[in-house]
Amino acid sequence: MQPDPVLAKIDETLPEATERLLDLLRIPSISTDPAFAASCDAAADWLVADLESLGMAAQKHPTPGHPMVVAKTPNMGDESLPHVLFYGHYDVQPVDPLDLWDRPPFEPALEETAKGTVIRGRGASDDKGQLMTFVEACRAWIAVHGALPLRITFFFEGEEESGSPSLVPFMREHADLLKADLALICDTGLFGEETPAIVTSLRGLLGEEITIRAADRDLHSGMYGGIARNPAHVLAAIIADLHDGEGRVTLPGFYDGVPELSEARRAQWEALDFDAAAFLGEVGLAIPAGEKGRMGLEMIWSRPTAEVNGMESGYTGEGFKTVLPAEARAKISFRLVGDQDPLKIHEAFRAFVRERLPGDCHVEFAGHGASPAAVMRTENPAFEKARAALSQEWPREAAFVGCGGSIPIAGHFREILGMDALLTGFGKDDDNIHSPNEKYDLSSFHKGIRSWARIIAALAP
Amino acid sequence: MQPDPVLAKIDETLPEATERLLDLLRIPSISTDPAFAASCDAAADWLVADLESLGMAAQKHPTPGHPMVVAKTPNMGDESLPHVLFYGHYDVQPVDPLDLWDRPPFEPALEETAKGTVIRGRGASDDKGQLMTFVEACRAWIAVHGALPLRITFFFEGEEESGSPSLVPFMREHADLLKADLALICDTGLFGEETPAIVTSLRGLLGEEITIRAADRDLHSGMYGGIARNPAHVLAAIIADLHDGEGRVTLPGFYDGVPELSEARRAQWEALDFDAAAFLGEVGLAIPAGEKGRMGLEMIWSRPTAEVNGMESGYTGEGFKTVLPAEARAKISFRLVGDQDPLKIHEAFRAFVRERLPGDCHVEFAGHGASPAAVMRTENPAFEKARAALSQEWPREAAFVGCGGSIPIAGHFREILGMDALLTGFGKDDDNIHSPNEKYDLSSFHKGIRSWARIIAALAP
Numbered sequence: 001m002q003p004d005p006v007l008a009k010i011d012e013t014l015p016e017a018t019e020r021l022l023d024l025l026r027i028p029s030i031s032t033d034p035a036f037a038a039s040c041d042a043a044a045d046w047l048v049a050d051l052e053s054l055g056m057a058a059q060k061h062p063t064p065g066h067p068m069v070v071a072k073t074p075n076m077g078d079e080s081l082p083h084v085l086f087y088g089h090y091d092v093q094p095v096d097p098l099d100l101w102d103r104p105p106f107e108p109a110l111e112e113t114a115k116g117t118v119i120r121g122r123g124a125s126d127d128k129g130q131l132m133t134f135v136e137a138c139r140a141w142i143a144v145h146g147a148l149p150l151r152i153t154f155f156f157e158g159e160e161e162s163g164s165p166s167l168v169p170f171m172r173e174h175a176d177l178l179k180a181d182l183a184l185i186c187d188t189g190l191f192g193e194e195t196p197a198i199v200t201s202l203r204g205l206l207g208e209e210i211t212i213r214a215a216d217r218d219l220h221s222g223m224y225g226g227i228a229r230n231p232a233h234v235l236a237a238i239i240a241d242l243h244d245g246e247g248r249v250t251l252p253g254f255y256d257g258v259p260e261l262s263e264a265r266r267a268q269w270e271a272l273d274f275d276a277a278a279f280l281g282e283v284g285l286a287i288p289a290g291e292k293g294r295m296g297l298e299m300i301w302s303r304p305t306a307e308v309n310g311m312e313s314g315y316t317g318e319g320f321k322t323v324l325p326a327e328a329r330a331k332i333s334f335r336l337v338g339d340q341d342p343l344k345i346h347e348a349f350r351a352f353v354r355e356r357l358p359g360d361c362h363v364e365f366a367g368h369g370a371s372p373a374a375v376m377r378t379e380n381p382a383f384e385k386a387r388a389a390l391s392q393e394w395p396r397e398a399a400f401v402g403c404g405g406s407i408p409i410a411g412h413f414r415e416i417l418g419m420d421a422l423l424t425g426f427g428k429d430d431d432n433i434h435s436p437n438e439k440y441d442l443s444s445f446h447k448g449i450r451s452w453a454r455i456i457a458a459l460a461p
Numbered sequence: 462m463q464p465d466p467v468l469a470k471i472d473e474t475l476p477e478a479t480e481r482l483l484d485l486l487r488i489p490s491i492s493t494d495p496a497f498a499a500s501c502d503a504a505a506d507w508l509v510a511d512l513e514s515l516g517m518a519a520q521k522h523p524t525p526g527h528p529m530v531v532a533k534t535p536n537m538g539d540e541s542l543p544h545v546l547f548y549g550h551y552d553v554q555p556v557d558p559l560d561l562w563d564r565p566p567f568e569p570a571l572e573e574t575a576k577g578t579v580i581r582g583r584g585a586s587d588d589k590g591q592l593m594t595f596v597e598a599c600r601a602w603i604a605v606h607g608a609l610p611l612r613i614t615f616f617f618e619g620e621e622e623s624g625s626p627s628l629v630p631f632m633r634e635h636a637d638l639l640k641a642d643l644a645l646i647c648d649t650g651l652f653g654e655e656t657p658a659i660v661t662s663l664r665g666l667l668g669e670e671i672t673i674r675a676a677d678r679d680l681h682s683g684m685y686g687g688i689a690r691n692p693a694h695v696l697a698a699i700i701a702d703l704h705d706g707e708g709r710v711t712l713p714g715f716y717d718g719v720p721e722l723s724e725a726r727r728a729q730w731e732a733l734d735f736d737a738a739a740f741l742g743e744v745g746l747a748i749p750a751g752e753k754g755r756m757g758l759e760m761i762w763s764r765p766t767a768e769v770n771g772m773e774s775g776y777t778g779e780g781f782k783t784v785l786p787a788e789a790r791a792k793i794s795f796r797l798v799g800d801q802d803p804l805k806i807h808e809a810f811r812a813f814v815r816e817r818l819p820g821d822c823h824v825e826f827a828g829h830g831a832s833p834a835a836v837m838r839t840e841n842p843a844f845e846k847a848r849a850a851l852s853q854e855w856p857r858e859a860a861f862v863g864c865g866g867s868i869p870i871a872g873h874f875r876e877i878l879g880m881d882a883l884l885t886g887f888g889k890d891d892d893n894i895h896s897p898n899e900k901y902d903l904s905s906f907h908k909g910i911r912s913w914a915r916i917i918a919a920l921a922p
Contacts (some may be wrong), residue, residue, distance in 0.1 A: 203683060207781045216745030222664060222866025225768045225796050226760040228741060229750040232769035232791075233704065239697035280689060280821075284677030287820045289690040299687040307686045308693035309784050314771035315792065320668045320829035322794050323770050330693075331776065333783050335686050359748045360741075368781035405683025 001149055003457040009140040010449050017136045017449065018110070018119065018442070020050070024090075024128050025108035025121040031066055031091035032162035040066040040158045043090040047071075047156055054139055056154065061174070063166035066091060066158030070177055073152045082459055083151040085180035085419070087409060088131030088187065089160035092123035093434045100436035110442065118439040126433035129440035130186040130425050131156065133448035137456060140449070149460035153180055160187075160409075167409070171416045182382050182420055183413045184455075188403070189427035190444070191272055196390035196398040196451065198383060199423040200376040201302065202406055204336035207368025208349055210235070211329045214361050218314070219324040228324055229360045232313040235328035238356050242306050242332075247291040249306045249334075251348045257339030258304055268399045269297045301402025305335040331368070335404065342370035374411045380420050382459055389454035390424065393447055398424075426451065462610055464918040470601040471910050478597045478910065479571070479580065479903070481511070485551075485589050486569035486582040492527055492552035493623035501527040501619045504551040508532075508617055515600055517615065522635070524627035527552060527619030531638055534613045543920055544612040546641035546880070548870060549592030549648065550621035553584035554895045561897035571903065579900040587894035590901035591647040591886050592617065594909030601910070602917060610921035614641055621648075621870075628870070632877045643843050643881055644874045645916075649864070650888035651905075652733055657851035657859040657912065659844060660884040661837040662763065663867055665797035668829025669810055671696070672790045675822050679775070680785040689785055690821045693774040696789035699817050703767050703793075708752040710767045710795075712809045718800030719765055729860045730758045762863025766796040792829070796865065803831035835872045841881050843920055850915035851885065854908055859885075887912065 010017075029043035030036040044060045044067045051058040051071040058071035069090070075081060095105040103109065108121025119129060141148055155178060159166055171178060191197040214229040244250050261269070276288045276296030290299035309332065314325030334345055346367065353363055376383065378400060390398035403423075410421040426448035432438045471478075490504035491497040505521045505528045512519040512532040519532035530551070536542060556566040564570065569582025580590060602609055616639060620627055632639060652658040675690040705711050722730070737749045737757030751760035770793065775786030795806055807828065814824055837844065839861060851859035864884075871882040887909035893899045 205683075205783065207783070209781070214746060219744060220866065221766075221768050221770060221794055222666075222796065222864075223761065224744070225794075225865060226751040226764055226766040227737065227749050227757055228744065228746055229748070230768055232772055233700060236697040236700035236769070236772075239694060240701035243694065276688065283680060283685070283689065285675060285689055285821045287690070288688050289819065289821065290687040296688055300684065303687055305682075305687040307682050307691055307785055308697070308775065309682060309782060310775035310777045310786065311693055311697075311789075312773050312777040314769065316771045316773040316790070320670070320792055320794070321770060322666065322668070324768055325771065328772075329777070331781055333682055333686075333781070335683060358750065360746045360750065403683075404686060405681065 001457045001460045003453045005144045006140050006453045006457070007450050009144050010136070010446070010453060013140065014446055017132070018445065021119065021129055021132045021445065022108045024132065025123055026106055028106045029091050029123070029158065030094050031159050033094060037066065040091055044069050044156070044158055047090060050135065051154060054142055058154070061170070063170055065166045068158070068166070068170055069154070069156040070174070071154040073148050075147060076151050078151065081149065081151045081461065082182070083153070083180040084182050084184050084459065085153040085155055085178060086134050086184045086186070087155045087157070088134070089127045089157045090131065091158045091161050092128070093126070093161050095122050095436070097436065102437055105438070111439070117442040119442055119445060120437065120439045122438050124438050124440035125427045125431035126438065127160065127187050129445055130427065130448065133426065133445060134184070134186055134452045136449045137452035141453060141456060148456065150456060153178060164408070168412060168416070171412055175417060179417050180419060182380070182422060185409065185421055185423045186425045187407070188423050188425035189429065189431070191399060191401055193428065194394055195272060195396040196394045196424065197401040198387055198390070198398060199403045199407070200378050200383065200400040201337065201402045202374040202410060203304070203402070203404055204340065204342060204371045204373040205406055206334040206336060206342045206345055206370045207331070208333070208346065209329065209331045209366040209368060210353055211327055211364040212357070212361055213327045213364070215324070215326050218326045221322040221324040224324050229358060230324055231328040231361060232325050234356070234358060234361055235311065235313065235330055238353055239308055239311070239330065241356065247289070249304065251306070251345065251352050253348055254304065254345060256344070257341060259338040261298065261302060265400060269295070271397070272297065272399055297402070300404040302337055304337050304340055307333055307335070309333050337373045338375065340373060342372055346370055371406065371411065374414065376422070377420050382420070382422060385458040386422055386424065386455045389458040390451055393451045393454055424451070462918045462921045464914045466605045467602050467914045467918070468911050470605050471597070471907070471914060474601065475907055478593070479906065482580065482590055482593050482906065483569045483582070485593065486584050487567055489567045490552050490584070490619065491555050492620050494555060498527065501552055505530050505617070505619055508551060511596065512615060515603055519615070522631070524631055526627045529619070529627070529631055530615070530617040531635070532615040534609050536608060537612050539612065542610065542612045542922065543643070544614070544641040545643050545645050545920065546614040546616055546639060547595050547645045547647070548616045548618070549595065550588045550618045551592065552619045552622050553587070553589070554622050556583050556897070558897065563898055566899070572900070578903040580903060580906060581898065581900045583899050585899050585901035586888045586892035586905070587899065588621065588648050590906055591888065591909065594887065594906060595645070595647055595913045597910045598913035598917060602914060609917065611917060614639060625869070629873060629877065632873055636878060640878050641880060643841070643883060646870065646882055646884045647886045648868070649884050649886035650890065652860060652862055654889065655855055656733060656857040657855045657885060658862040659848055659851070659859060660864045660868070661839050661844070661861040662798065662863045663835040663871060664765070664865055665801065665803060665832045665834040666867055667795040667797060667803045667806055667831045668792070669794070669807065670790065670792045670827040670829060671814055672788055672825040673818070673822055674788045674825070676785070676787050679787045682783040682785040685785050690819060691785055692789040692822060693786050695817070695819060695822055696772065696774065696791055699814055700769055700772070700791060702817060708750070710765065712767070712806065712813050714809055715765065715806060717805070718802060720799040722759065722763060726861060730756065732858070733758065733860055758863070761865040763798055765798050765801055768794055770794050798834045799836065801834065803833055807831055832867065832872065835875065837883070838881050843881070843883060846919040847883055847885065847916045850919040851912055854912045854915055885912070
């Protein structure tokens, strides 16, 4: 199915689409602050009304927190059409510190900048602007063809920026309402300025905390120094032992289930021309510090890690106290990839610590979550279709990319609803999401709408 | 000179001596609390009056803090007599928490306990009781012989428990007043229950703080984990490298100037039957953790150490944050012995850290003091004379012992007044100094007075 007349419609109606987005951005739907609960509700109502105007059967569903919006195309009875679920979130981050904004965060406007026109306002990029790219693509399609060539369920959440407490219960309770063939998620970004990206792997996360205790109290380092065990030294040795000279994690079995990149994926990633020094330069670093012999993108997307997130022992205030600490603590997280088993690594880590514990020391463990990596089944033909569609819209070929962090919803769709999730989006690194002066490039919005029109066409029978 | 008649006098007048001590203990001379300044002054007045009653020329010297008391025997003109300076302090520690005391801390009394009669009250052991052992020995000597066989300068401080801010300036200003052949200090304890001890070495102290910085902000461990340098790992590796598998410090040149024990000293220390496991057992440990192949007393008295006193990096609060820290900090102290040069070790440590710093990391150093070990010149015959005198009084032979910590006054006497300091005392480990229910065994007081009478006799011509 050729999307050309729809694309022309999109170009022609961009001013109206932009006005609609500005209207939605005026609603201060900050989910984490109870003072804005009515605004969250208003944003949900706005979406219900907009989707109903497109002929959808739309409904606001109450939750213990903010409401969910679920809407469906009228063609649900036509089982010959593929069925996709589109997910986005209508809630936004808080706006503090307010004095760093150049305009009121909920009085959005188009601004001309050296890099082009931007839509400025809280939520412009994360996620109202991205969410509306899909809605506008549907609107244009309906305007041209009268109906969409897919069955589509729209699913909008209002708690994404505050931990999504209602999401999993709602998904479990309304599995029949939400189940589709494939989930589409628009909450990620371009790679660089003009390379569209589909996130096909997300690293998992294992959080561990250890507390090593020696003496039953802090000791005087003059009286006991040299004869009493110092747990800070024990902890330091354990942390130092966690990596070898090549930057690899030394836990036995740690790399079980870690796949090597396929040749195709490696070629795609090499073509991205990732500049590790420039990436690190933004935070004051220059030298990739991970496993030797791995390219930068592997280090952050497809290799597992062990990182100390925090450690503490003894006296850490101003000045000096010659105390010999009674205990030393560390929080350590492991980013997981491929088929690494979080529980096996959890056990391997605890055994590793116990083996290095001298007599006279005790260890206490605490777990802070264990989730495996999410690896999308890119053999699902929808992925290649979407990639081809994106490549037609943008100056550079679309890539299957990884994501170093976690996007829990992708795992939930797989686990609860048994469907793959195709994550793509049009945000840019300089969008200031979660920060003052959030913006979304007008070109991201425009080409994002066009991208979805192309993907809808590509997925249609 | 035989002390026997003096000893008999001491035995006979013990009740009166005890009453005098109780009288002094009733003065709440807490030096660190300005509310008790008048009491500190009153304690100084009490000592002046008591020393004058012995025929001394005694004077209270004002300082910016609490006054010093200096008194001299009338025989100062007789240069044929050795001249000793006796040092003690009349100020005491605060008494909090008051509700843990079994009696009001400044209403002292004799109490019968399972282990014998004790003098209970704040300052009973530290240092009023110890100070008075010397004064009472002088009193008995004068009562028997009419005059002391030594020239004696008494020097009492009132700021020892609050950092002695006036001490060094006063010593420098009044060097002529204080200069003697030898200093005697009574502010230490017996070794165990019945072995008198002369402290002949005190470890020095070098304090270092390092802050290692990598990125210019805390990073998201999902986004940057695996490619960005983690300064907590760098710090842990440096700390782990500081000791080898034998428990030795690995800084180049660290052991320069560290003497081996003489055969005589080793035999003395072995005779002390130090039970390292019992010593460690009091703080919940059991296994000496220092240098392999060293006896326990060496580890704490005559071997140098490197100990982490505190370290901190990243998120250390409740729960978990997947932050990749921007910096990691540690406070590290070195206990020094023999002729170790604090400045050389300071330089060696900083070089050691710099050598282990990967590209992209920066280190900031801060110094927290550098003082060498104090080693007494035990070839001064006074030391062997005092040791023999103590051995006659107590059930076990007196020992030259070390002290793992620092007693700054010993160094000041050497540096400012050019005299050796002979440190002995009769406190016990269970005296609860600095804690509620401080006590001094009546036997410590009684045999302490007798010990000083014997030492005075031994030092007399």
